[in-house]
Amino acid sequence: MDFDFDVLIVGAGAAGLTAALYTCRKNLKTAIVSIDVGGQTNLTSNIENYPGVEPMHGAVLMQKFLKQAQGVGAQLISGKVGRIEKIENGFRVNLKDGQAFTSKCVLLAFGKVPRTLGIPGEDHFFGKGVSTCVTCDGPLFRGKDVVVVGGGNSAIEGALELAEIANKVYLVHRRDAFRADEITVQKLKSHKNMELVLNSAAVEVRGQKFIDTVVVQDVNTKATRDLAVKGMFLEIGFIMDISMLEGLNVNVNAKKEILSDSVTCHTNVPGLFAAGDCTAIPFKQTVISAGEGAKAALEIHRHMTGAKGIALDWDH
Amino acid sequence: MDFDFDVLIVGAGAAGLTAALYTCRKNLKTAIVSIDVGGQTNLTSNIENYPGVEPMHGAVLMQKFLKQAQGVGAQLISGKVGRIEKIENGFRVNLKDGQAFTSKCVLLAFGKVPRTLGIPGEDHFFGKGVSTCVTCDGPLFRGKDVVVVGGGNSAIEGALELAEIANKVYLVHRRDAFRADEITVQKLKSHKNMELVLNSAAVEVRGQKFIDTVVVQDVNTKATRDLAVKGMFLEIGFIMDISMLEGLNVNVNAKKEILSDSVTCHTNVPGLFAAGDCTAIPFKQTVISAGEGAKAALEIHRHMTGAKGIALDWDH
Numbered sequence: 020m021d022f023d024f025d026v027l028i029v030g031a032g033a034a035g036l037t038a039a040l041y042t043c044r045k046n047l048k049t050a051i052v053s054i055d056v057g058g059q060t061n062l063t064s065n066i067e068n069y070p071g072v073e074p075m076h077g078a079v080l081m082q083k084f085l086k087q088a089q090g091v092g093a094q095l096i097s098g099k100v101g102r103i104e105k106i107e108n109g110f111r112v113n114l115k116d117g118q119a120f121t122s123k124c125v126l127l128a129f130g131k132v133p134r135t136l137g138i139p140g141e142d143h144f145f146g147k148g149v150s151t152c153v154t155c156d157g158p159l160f161r162g163k164d165v166v167v168v169g170g171g172n173s174a175i176e177g178a179l180e181l182a183e184i185a186n187k188v189y190l191v192h193r194r195d196a197f198r199a200d201e202i203t204v205q206k207l208k209s210h211k212n213m214e215l216v217l218n219s220a221a222v223e224v225r226g227q228k229f230i231d232t233v234v235v236q237d238v239n240t241k242a243t244r245d246l247a248v249k250g251m252f253l254e255i256g257f258i259m260d261i262s263m264l265e266g267l268n269v270n271v272n273a274k275k276e277i278l279s280d281s282v283t284c285h286t287n288v289p290g291l292f293a294a295g296d297c298t299a300i301p302f303k304q305t306v307i308s309a310g311e312g313a314k315a316a317l318e319i320h321r322h323m324t325g326a327k328g329i330a331l332d333w334d335h
Numbered sequence: 336m337d338f339d340f341d342v343l344i345v346g347a348g349a350a351g352l353t354a355a356l357y358t359c360r361k362n363l364k365t366a367i368v369s370i371d372v373g374g375q376t377n378l379t380s381n382i383e384n385y386p387g388v389e390p391m392h393g394a395v396l397m398q399k400f401l402k403q404a405q406g407v408g409a410q411l412i413s414g415k416v417g418r419i420e421k422i423e424n425g426f427r428v429n430l431k432d433g434q435a436f437t438s439k440c441v442l443l444a445f446g447k448v449p450r451t452l453g454i455p456g457e458d459h460f461f462g463k464g465v466s467t468c469v470t471c472d473g474p475l476f477r478g479k480d481v482v483v484v485g486g487g488n489s490a491i492e493g494a495l496e497l498a499e500i501a502n503k504v505y506l507v508h509r510r511d512a513f514r515a516d517e518i519t520v521q522k523l524k525s526h527k528n529m530e531l532v533l534n535s536a537a538v539e540v541r542g543q544k545f546i547d548t549v550v551v552q553d554v555n556t557k558a559t560r561d562l563a564v565k566g567m568f569l570e571i572g573f574i575m576d577i578s579m580l581e582g583l584n585v586n587v588n589a590k591k592e593i594l595s596d597s598v599t600c601h602t603n604v605p606g607l608f609a610a611g612d613c614t615a616i617p618f619k620q621t622v623i624s625a626g627e628g629a630k631a632a633l634e635i636h637r638h639m640t641g642a643k644g645i646a647l648d649w650d651h
Contacts, residue, residue, distance in 0.1 A: 037386045037622060044384060044474055046499050068360060070353045070625050071399045072387050083387045154633070158360055179640065183362050206641075281597040282616065300598065302633050306353060309386050310626020317470070317618050324495065325522075 020107070020121070024050045026319055027112050027122035029100050029263070030129035032058020033305045034295025034312035036084035038126050039093035041316030047323065050094040050120065052112065057081030058130045059296060060305045063155050064146040069305050077305070084309075096120070100129075100263045109290065123290065124319050127264075127277060128312060130296040131257040136168065140224030144251075148230030151253050152303065153177035160185050160250045166233045167191065168221050169254035175199050175207060177254045182210040189246050191216045191235055216246075224251060259297070267291070272299050284315035285322070292319055336423070336437070340366045342635055343428050343438035345416050345579070346445035348374020349621045350611025350628035352400035354442050355409035357632030363639065366410040366436065368428065373397030374446045375612060376621045379471050380462040385621050393621070400625075412436070416445075416579045425606065439606065440635050443580075443593060444628060446612040447573040452484065456540030460567075464546030467569050468619065469493035476501050476566045482549045483507070484537050485570035491515050491523060493570045498526040505562050507532045507551055532562075540567060575613070583607070588615050600631035601638070608635055 026042045028035045031053035042049045060066065063077035072080060089095065098114040109123045133151035135141055141149055150156040153167075157180055165185045167178040170192035178190045190207065195217050197204050207213055216235055222243065223234040233246045259275035270278040270287045279286045279293040281300065286293050294315040295308035342358045344351045347369035358365045376382065379393035388396060405411065414430040425439045449467035451457055457465055466472040469483075473496055481501045483494040486508035494506045506523065511533050513520050523529055532551055538559065539550040549562045575591035586594040586603045595602045595609040597616065602609050610631040611624035 033386070040384060040386055044470075045496070068356060068629075069387065070349070070356055070403060071385065071396050080387050087386060154360075176637075176640070180361070202641075302630055304626075304629055304633070306622070306629050307626045310620075310623045310629075313384075313620055313622050313626075314618055317620070321492075324492070325518075 022109055022123050023120045024048050024122040025323060026050075026124045026126060026316075027052060027110070027120055028126045028128055029053070029103075029112070030058060030127070030295070030297070031056045031081075031085065031095065032128065032130045032295060033060055033081070033084065033308040034130070034315070035126070035128035036081070036088050037309040037312035038128060038294060038316040038319075039088040040084075040091060041313050042319060043088065043091035043093050045316070045320040047320060049092070050096055050122070051088070052096045052098055052100055052114065052120070053129075054097070054099050056085050056095070059133070059303065062146065062151065063305075065159070066155070066305065067158070068155065080305070102265065103263050103267060105267060105288070123323060125291050126284075126315050126319065127286070127291070127293040127297055128295045128308075128315075130308075131259050131276075133253065134256045134258055135253060136221060136255070138222055138224065140226070140230070144224050144226055144230045147228065148226065148249055149224060149251050149253070153180055153252055153254070154304065156250070156252075157181055157184055162186050163249040164247060165189070165250035165252065166221070166235075166246055166248045167252045167254060169256075170194055170197055171254065171256065172199055174254035175203055177252055178213065179206060179210070181252070182213050185212070185250075187212045187214070189214050189216050189248065191219050191221055193220050193238060194218065216244075221251070257296075261297075274299075282314070283318045284311060285318065290322070338425055338439050339436045340364050340410075340438040341639060342366075342440045342442060342632075343368060343426070343436055344442045344444055345369070345419075345428070346374065346443070346611070346613070347372045347397075347401065347411065348444065348446045348611060349376055349397070349400065349624040350446070350631070351442070351444035352397070352404050353625040353628035354444060354610060354632040354635075355404040356400075356407060357629050358635060359404065359407035359409050361632070361636040363636060365408065366412055366438070367404070368412045368414055368416055368430065368436070369445075370413070370415050372401050372411070375449075375619065378462065378467065379621075381475075382471070382621065383474070384471065396621070418581065419579050419583060421583060421604070439639060441607050442600075442631050442635065443602070443607070443609040443613055444611045444624075444631075446624075447575050447592075449569065450572045450574055451569060452537060452571070454538055454540065456542070456546070460540050460542055460546045463544065464542065464565055465540060465567050465569070469496055469568055469570070470620065472566070472568075473497055473500055478502050479565040480563060481505070481566035481568065482537070482551075482562055482564045483568045483570060485572075486510055486513055487570065487572065488515055490570035491519055493568055494529065495522060495526070497568070498529050501528070501566075503528045503530070505530050505532050505564065507535050507537055509536050509554060510534065532560075535560075537567070573612075577613075590615075598630070599634045600627060601634065606638070
């Protein structure tokens with residue numbers, strides 16, 4: 020049968036757009052299906068850690084990625100994927116709006132969405148003090164007061180990191196204790212500029228142009244307290260939606276992250292690849308996702324040209 | 336004891352410079368020791384596949400990487416590493432010129448050097464028709480005649496790829512047969528625009544501003560033949576120099592590539608990390624090395640702050 024595409028990429032973030040740049044340069048007919056352009060990078064108002072480019076808004080950088088991929092022939096299809104089906108020698112990708120496309124290979128690069136609190140002011144101040152990435156935005160808060168919300172390892176590690184940079188760090192956690200090891204908790208307590216705000220939830224974000232106050236509430240007494248801060252970091256996990264994979268028997272972990280080979284990006288389903296934040300790779304960074312997208316694209320090319328074995332076996 | 340640095344990075348290519356950007360942003364005192372700035376990327380006269388930047392000379396892009404890393408505090412030390420020694424809780428890095436630095440962690444990011452032929456004209460026309468990377472430069476030769484030199488898998492795959500782009504492809508190999516599978520060799524022969532030039536060696540590159548002729552010689556009869564081509568791709572392997580690691584018992588493969596975990600970049604020696612082309616990762620691309628450098632840096636930060644387990648175990 021004739022396929023619509025050689026490669027169909029789900030998601031137009033750093034991983035998907037880089038993959039498209041590479042597959043098109045390999046003469047593979049490539050489409051990207053996505054609900055947006057830019058993914059998580061769009062949420063960074065001033066990306067300073069993508070090597071080779073001056074600081075700019077993440078969304079501006081992602082438009083450059085898009086232009087480059089389209090410049091070599093990548094086709095962008097706006098839409099939400101409903102279900103991916105296995106067909107002979109390829110896949111059929113069904114969109115929610117009724118469109119369907121066939122492709123020899125599919126690359127999953129749809130990322131994940133950081134969980135948010137859904138409290139007043141949170142959306143409004145996103146990028147104006149509210150962040151979901153300490154690694155990305157932490158350095159902007161040198162010498163300032165900040166709050167970290169969350170109780171898992173990433174919240175604790177984020178708080179410890181901010182303690183070295185910020186003037187004062189409040190760590191707000193709904194429970195009365197952390198699940199982390201005692202030694203890690205001791206480390207938290209050893210920072211003079213760290214205040215643990217336990218049994219508490221953030222309930223409102225206030226400010227003018229940027230945030231100046233986070234209101235927290237004791238979950239037992241319901242008493243509220245205003246924390247005067249310039250930044251609020253949400254470290255409360257991510258939302259993974261893998262409903263499009265139902266019936267494909269793709270291996271995922273307990274967090275529903277897709278398990279793909281960390282060198283070749285191949286999932287357990289032949290012809291189905293995954294790269295970037297939707298995989299179990301732990302680091303959520305634009306340059307890392309871009310690199311993973313390039314690896315996936317080069318491996319897809321090898322796969323489609325019948326190269327045997329994984330690329331590690333290359334004989335130079 | 337006091338260490339000179341938290342992190343010492345060997346090599347200032349895409350991997351090393353990106354790693355420095357990330358470790359400095361994590362407040363780790365970072366130095367890069369290198370004989371040059373830019374590594375393999377410098378050899379690409381017009382890099383078109385680094386996402387987010389307009390096409391530019393690879394060396395220009397690498398200067399941007401350097402400026403960014405230095406802007407957050409990375410120190411560049413010019414020199415060649417002679418030997419890396421394990422000391423208590425860290426390493427001593429001895430330079431050939433007699434300088435020595437101590438560091439808590441070391442990141443190996445010194446890349447590798449593509450093997451060249453050492454024939455007249457080859458150096459002169461590098462970047463003017465002579466290339467060591469089909470993935471990088473192949474698309475520039477659309478509709479033109481090119482020669483590929485080599486007999487391994489990467490030469491064959493490069494030739495097959497160029498056959499789809501170029502007008503005519505000569506594949507020059509010193510022996511009378513290829514080590515590759517018969518099916519792959521059949522594929523070579525199925526391309527009407529592919530000519531296998533066996534028992535032959537390239538002996539001279541000629542041209543004006545760009546190359547126009549590659550002279551090949553039959554290794555038995557010594558007869559020469561002029562191939563009129565615009566491009567020559569060398570696919571004859573890489574040189575790996577790991578003498579600096581003597582005595583450290585670092586795991587390497589048969590090609591002397593460093594074996595590091597593909598997610599964490601950790602070698603088998605605690606505190607010693609590796610990223611980019613000096614590792615066994617098969618794809619030699621700037622964006623991939625940059626991504627690997629960022630992964631290594633984030634893992635080094637985790638390692639130094641006492642985070643337990645590999646990052647895959649993160650509990651969000």
